Amino acid sequence: MKTRILFIAALIYLAGFSQACFAQAVSYLKPQAELLNIIKQNITDADSQYKFLTSQLTAGRFPKNFNPVNNKLETSNSGWWCSGFYAGTLLNLYEQNHDVALLTAAKRSMDSLAKEQYNTHTHDLGFMMYISFGNANRLNPNPEYRQILINSAKSLSTRFNPKVGCIKSWESKPSDFLVIIDNMMNLELLFWATRETGDSSFYKIAVTHANSTIKNHYRADYSSYHVINYNPETGAVQQKKTAQGFADESAWARGQVWGLYGFTVMYRETKDKKYLEQAKHIAEFILNNPNLPADKIPYWDFNAPNIPNALRDASAGAIMASALLELCRYTDKSNGVKYFNTAQSIIKTLSSSEYKAVPGTNGGFILKHSVGHFPQKSEVDVAISYADYYFAEAMKRYTQFAAK
């Protein structure tokens, strides 16, 4: 009992530490006044874009992507893995400009999303529910949201297989157990649930999943495979392969940055140095990669065949910027400055007319040029909901370095 109380007290302390940490300036990490002004304008433009996007939605539909070739806004139902990003972006923007219309739109969307708390057929509940209800509950703690998040964590936990040591990502035949690197992003919800309920089983699942991922998803150079197929009976690795990348042995860009973000969160939530080292190694793989362009927006795969003419993935850039703006707080000065400056370059590039849409265009999304699933020719060079979410988060994090 005493150990349990100490464990929970430590978790609450770590949570408080990370909240306070984000609000703090760091003497050697100085945001540029010019970029802060650009961000201010970006938030104003994003506000009008998201109102435009909202005006096009019918009840119960969630924005998925916009394809400039046919001028088509694609929407989804609440079960799609991206259904929480729209509310999450609205909430992030609301946090930065206090426009209540954004909060109202987010609440309306979450009303249609709430039923997914009982969905045990997806590993994406972290994305769907923590990005939406998690942000909403952080801004305005609410018992209804809290319960939805706890139920979501319970649903996600049903997918954990102790023999494999992972949460199952994708359904497949019974002899397969497929885990994708993206799944690292769903663990934050579990840490939150342990803090809230005192039930350490969520925490243990997250840590076990992350440890299995370090062991089996990563190559010697700290690039990550996309998909590991485990034997569900023995836990043995049966296959290492890709689904959304160029090749089984390539480094799919979004997979690399999901890992970067995921292990940074692991360090924040546990303060275990092993996760900090993992995040730093991943950052080095990305930042030292000869195929990372000078403007720091990755090609959709670091080994795409037609570099330098391969498509860029703005979503990978946005996720990377946000992750680096957290990681730079946890490292020594020289790494911190390097990560901060890289994130700064990314935000600048994404704020340029090459990536940032003119208000009233792009279906209402903020950013252009993301790549969803290149091998399937699905969502290729389109605006996509999660690019906007992580861009809004990265801008918020950058601005927080100016806090007094």
Ligand code: GLY
């Ligand atoms: N499966 C999530 C992604 O496309 O990044």
